[in-house]
Amino acid sequence: MDTQHSAEALAAKVGETMFAVDVASKDTMGMELLLCAPGQARMRMQVREFHLNGHGICHGGFIFTLADSTFAFACNSHNNNAVAAAASIEFLKPAQLGDVLTCSGVEQVLSGRHGVYDMTVCNQRDEVIALFRGKSAQIAGTVVNP
Secondary structure, three states, X not given: OOHHHHHHHHHHHHHHHHHHOOHHHHHHOOOEEEEEEOOEEEEEEEOOHHHEOOOOOEOHHHHHHHHHHHHHHHHHOOOOOXXXXXXXXXXXXXXXXXXEEEEEEEEEEEEOOEEXXXXXXXXXXOOEEEEEEEEEEXXXXXXXXX
């Protein structure tokens, strides 16, 4: 197996392993992991009634959580344990009840123990809902035994 395919297989295994025990993303929020590849990830979530705020739109904290979860899969995809060191979000458009939000994340730079990742959250009409940037820090250990 060549290096690219083995890196892709390892990232997929990392995603599968993390998602299996990710109670917050999977069970509490109802997210789906669509992709975990080297330096990238994609997740999806449908906006349900319990996601709505006092304005009847999706609470920004839930949109942030979708982006933060996607960030977690992207920054751990190389099988080095990584956590968020910082994150920020720009909310650009409200998400409505029933909207299907997809967050796609990509690694911008990985240097030493630190990485920078950009997430884009879109609705089912491909309208950008939010932009998120996260900075990761690697900690000891791996997600799976290689």
